[in-house]
Amino acid sequence: xxxxxxxxxxxxxxxxxxxxxxxxxxxxxxxxxxxxxxxxxxxxxxxxxxxxxxxxxxxxxxxxxxxxxxxxxxxxxxxxxxxxxxxxxxxxxxxxxxxxxxxxxxxxxxxxxxxxxxxxxxxxxxxxxxxxxxxxxxxxxxxxxxxxxxxxxxxxxxxxxxxxxxxxxxxxxxxxxxxxxxxxxxxxxxxxxxxxxxxxxxxxxxxxxxxxxxxxxxxxxxxxxxxxxxxxxxxxxxxxxxxxxxxxxxxxxxxxxxxxxxxxxxxxxxxxxxxxxxxxxxxxxxxxxxxxxxxxxxxxxxxxxxxxxxxxxxxxxxxxxxxxxxxxxxxxxxxxxxxxxxxxxxxxxxxxxxxxxxxxxxxxxxxxxxxxxxxxxxxxxxxxxxxxxxxxxxxxxxxxxxxxxxxxxxxxxxxxxxxxxxxxxxxxxxxxxxxxxxxxxxxxxxxxxxxxxxxxxxxxxxxxxxxxxxxxxxxxxxxxxxxxxxxxxxxxxxxxxxxxxxxxxxxxxxxxxxxxxxxxxxxxxxxxxxxxxxxxxxxxxxxxxxxxxxxxxxxxxxxxxxxxxxxxxxxxxxxxxxxxxxxxxxxxxxxxxxxxxxxxxxxxxxxxxxxxxxxxxxxxxxxxxxxxxxxxxxxxxxxxxxxxxxxxxxxxxxxxxxxxxxxxxxxxxxxxxxxxxxxxxxxxxxxxxxxxxxxxxxxxxxxxxxxxxxxxxxxxxxxxxxxxxxxxxxxxxxxxxxxxxxxxxxxxxxxxxxxxxxxxxxxxxxxxxxxxxxxxxxxxxxxxxxxxxxxxxxxxxxxxxxxxxxxxxxxxxxxxxxxxxxxxxxxxxxxxxxxxxxx
Ligand code: GPQ
Numbered sequence: 001x002x003x004x005x006x007x008x009x010x011x012x013x014x015x016x017x018x019x020x021x022x023x024x025x026x027x028x029x030x031x032x033x034x035x036x037x038x039x040x041x042x043x044x045x046x047x048x049x050x051x052x053x054x055x056x057x058x059x060x061x062x063x064x065x066x067x068x069x070x071x072x073x074x075x076x077x078x079x080x081x082x083x084x085x086x087x088x089x090x091x092x093x094x095x096x097x098x099x100x101x102x103x104x105x106x107x108x109x110x111x112x113x114x115x116x117x118x119x120x121x122x123x124x125x126x127x128x129x130x131x132x133x134x135x136x137x138x139x140x141x142x143x144x145x146x147x148x149x150x151x152x153x154x155x156x157x158x159x160x161x162x163x164x165x166x167x168x169x170x171x172x173x174x175x176x177x178x179x180x181x182x183x184x185x186x187x188x189x190x191x192x193x194x195x196x197x198x199x200x201x202x203x204x205x206x207x208x209x210x211x212x213x214x215x216x217x218x219x220x221x222x223x224x225x226x227x228x229x230x231x232x233x234x235x236x237x238x239x240x241x242x243x244x245x246x247x248x249x250x251x252x253x254x255x256x257x258x259x260x261x262x263x264x265x266x267x268x269x270x271x272x273x274x275x276x277x278x279x280x281x282x283x284x285x286x287x288x289x290x291x292x293x294x295x296x297x298x299x300x301x302x303x304x305x306x307x308x309x310x311x312x313x314x315x316x317x318x319x320x321x322x323x324x325x326x327x328x329x330x331x332x333x334x335x336x337x338x339x340x341x342x343x344x345x346x347x348x349x350x351x352x353x354x355x356x357x358x359x360x361x362x363x364x365x366x367x368x369x370x371x372x373x374x375x376x377x378x379x380x381x382x383x384x385x386x387x388x389x390x391x392x393x394x395x396x397x398x399x400x401x402x403x404x405x406x407x408x409x410x411x412x413x414x415x416x417x418x419x420x421x422x423x424x425x426x427x428x429x430x431x432x433x434x435x436x437x438x439x440x441x442x443x444x445x446x447x448x449x450x451x452x453x454x455x456x457x458x459x460x461x462x463x464x465x466x467x468x469x470x471x472x473x474x475x476x477x478x479x480x481x482x483x484x485x486x487x488x489x490x491x492x493x494x495x496x497x498x499x500x501x502x503x504x505x506x507x508x509x510x511x512x513x514x515x516x517x518x519x520x521x522x523x524x525x526x527x528x529x530x531x532x533x534x535x536x537x538x539x540x541x542x543x544x545x546x547x548x549x550x551x552x553x554x555x556x557x558x559x560x561x562x563x564x565x566x567x568x569x570x571x572x573x574x575x576x577x578x579x580x581x582x583x584x585x586x587x588x589x590x591x592x593x594x595x596x597x598x599x600x601x602x603x604x605x606x607x608x609x610x611x612x613x614x615x616x617x618x619x620x621x622x623x624x625x626x627x628x629x630x631x632x633x634x635x636x637x638x639x640x641x642x643x644x645x646x647x648x649x650x651x652x653x654x655x656x657x658x659x660x661x662x663x664x665x666x667x668x669x670x671x672x673x674x675x676x677x678x679x680x681x682x683x684x685x686x687x688x689x690x691x692x693x694x695x696x697x698x699x700x701x702x703x704x705x706x707x708x709x710x711x712x713x714x715x716x717x718x719x720x721x722x723x724x725x726x727x728x729x730x731x732x733x734x735x736x737x738x739x740x741x742x743x744x745x746x747x748x749x750x751x752x753x754x755x756x757x758x759x760x761x762x763x764x765x766x767x768x769x770x771x772x773x774x775x776x777x778x779x780x781x782x783x784x785x786x787x788x789x790x791x792x793x794x795x796x797x798x799x800x801x802x803x804x805x806x807x808x809x810x811x812x813x814x815x816x817x818x819x820x821x822x823x824x825x826x827x828x829x830x831x832x833x834x835x836x837x838x839x
Pocket of ligand 1: 691
């Protein structure tokens with residue numbers, strides 16, 4: 001029997017079909033699943049049948065580890081991290097699970113022997129797009145690191161029936177297509193139809209004094225729905241730990257409202273069912289832009305209530321009835337304010353349903369929660385109109401009033417007479433229409449508050465949460481984001497992974513700091529040549545994809561300059577387009593100019609209701625059309641917009657980048673994580689001093705980073721003195737020509753109206769200071785091109801970037817959370833001698 005299992009990879013002793021890992025067993029198990037789960041024989045099986053048969057084969061190996069983890073946590077009563085997030089942007093499971101199981105090569109060989117190609121099967125998987133962007137993807141990286149570090153953890157969220165929409169580009173515009181990711185079934189989840197929890201909405205409350213003299217409040221809801229659990233195992237890298245991701249789906253309590261049904265109101269009865277199921281129907285596709293819709297608040301409350309009820313259920317399973325040690329069993333992280341309602345919900349559960357005195361419940365609540373803030377953008381800060389909130393969650397509004405009353409009493413003691421401060425700190429915004437401020441609820445109800453990069457955490461203390469910082473500075477800390485090297489290197493960049501591992505061994509996958517051993521190799525010409533050849537291969541594959549997908553030919557020898565992320569004005573995709581038009585203008589002026597050939601690649605989705613973001617997509621495509629067709633350009637400049645940027649596409653794009661564009665206005669990008677994925681894969685960065693760019697530059701060395709643009713302080717000064725963007729435009733002839741060319745209709749078939757809003761915004765207001773940063777960006781780009789001409793120098797800088805990116809592993813971030821906030825320890829999972837855990 002041949003075995004390709006890497007040494008050190010955990011296996012069970014027995015070699016049965018559900019847990020064995022030899023190539024022969026894997027082949028047999030795969031055929032078994034094709035027959036008995038898919039009900040197919042090879043002659044009629046589709047690629048999807050094969051994909052599912054393989055997925056089930058891998059899932060069995062996961063389940064062995066998952067059940068053992070669950071049993072160990074239960075037996076040892078382990079302290080558990082609960083990560084509450086409205087989004088988990090996981091990306092495809094199959095490849096990642098093969099990497100983490102250490103079975104990638106074995107399965108590749110088993111498929112080859114069966115006459116199949118693993119890569120083709122991997123391409124069959126519909127990615128679960130249960131998130132918008134950075135915040136949701138961070139949650140997924142953190143789940144990977146928690147399992148890899150053997151920390152007991154549960155992720156709680158929503159099982160959206162439709163995830164983030166698929167983006168098509170028609171006539172240059174974004175068109176949204178429903179994401180039917182569950183159409184062909186989801187082999188990675190296990191439905192738990194018996195694990196259902198009731199969630200109440202609306203109605204009213206009344207109070208009374210019970211026979212023991214206790215004040216009690218009863219909430220009589222208008223509607224009750226059921227949360228049904230769907231469980232997905234999250235496996236760590238080459239460990240036996242598999243943690244639980246538990247997502248909730250909403251159902252009607254009864255499939256019909258029988259009373260309405262009996263009185264003949266059939267449609268009314270069915271409507272009730274539909275209304276319940278609507279709660280988890282679709283992910284809100286807005287990134288950092290509040291919608292304020294009632295259904296969104298229902299989603300948030302729905303999953304938080306399910307999560308907290310589930311935790312209480314698990315707590316009681318261990319035999320303890322009294323909830324006084326709840327915070328010792330669980331520590332709960334709030335991923336932004338989307339789950340902040342949990343603070344009020346835990347109070348309700350403890351006080352109303354478990355009859356705990358308020359003070360004790362409040363102590364437990366505060367010791368349970370910690371809050372991560374992910375943005376300073378005012379339009380992203382969640383607040384709910386009081387009447388909407390009160391009509392949906394009447395009891396929670398009362399509880400919030402009581403929390404607020406007690407909180408403000410404490411503030412009053414510390415700052416007597418400072419009514420302004422009370423108004424600023426209050427959980428209720430009374431400055432106009434009254435609102436519940438969710439960030440304030442999260443801050444008051446948590447024992448720890450953090451930002452996601454050093455700069456962001458500092459700005460948080462100076463701006464959005466300034467008064468809270470003055471009140472309780474000890475609660476604040478920074479936890480710089482990180483990304484998992486498993487998905488973002490080992491899986492997506494096998495070429496570079498192999499090259500690195502050949503030189504420094506494989507330890508770096510779990511201890512990313514070890515990449516530092518590459519530093520001496522930066523001066524090694526042979527290594528640099530191999531390094532460049534890996535990058536070139538990755539670029540060739542992306543070029544092929546671009547040709548297949550959008551029919552544009554790009555030269556893999558050209559500089560690949562890439563900007564992929566959600567489309568947002570603060571991220572300034574349009575600043576990069578201004579630069580592209582500048583280059584184009586130069587080529588038109590001097591047709592024989594010798595210029596480094598460059599390919600600009602864009603990708604990203606716009607929120608469907610965000611007009612400016614959609615116009616920016618149209619703008620990129622329109623400029624691309626003109627430039628790619630103009631013979632004057634020859635092969636010196638190409639512009640590409642990749643449709644439907646998602647995790648799967650990210651895995652193709654990051655490894656193929658020469659230059660990573662991180663060009664947000666300083667002070668607006670909380671951290672960024674794409675910036676880390678690019679640099680880890682050997683791209684150099686052109687960027688502003690924003691978010692984690694600051695720390696990346698510090699880590700890789702200023703000389704290996706292309707810095708441009710105003711700093712936060714400089715922008716502040718600029719604005720204080722009255723920012724007049726038109727002065728910048730009039731002061732720079734090239735910039736003025738670029739703006740005039742756009743206005744003339746050159747990129748819009750003579751239509752002078754199409755891009756007018758874009759150009760006028762820049763001239764008149766330019767909230768994100770593109771014009772102020774334009775010159776510095778263009779100058780910086782010249783330096784980029786100069787260095788790129790010296791390929792040896794470029795490779796050296798690229799190697800040094802990778803060698804020094806160790807800090808940006810999500811493992812480092814999770815270790816910091818564990819030590820400073822969660823106070824949890826690893827728990828080793830040992831596999832038993834038999835698959836059924838009977839020994
Ligand atoms: N982020 Cl508040 C999102 O992706 N969505 C959101 O709703 C909010 C933040 C991002 C943020 O823009 C990035 O700078 C961060 O790197 C990322 O969260 C993770 O912290």
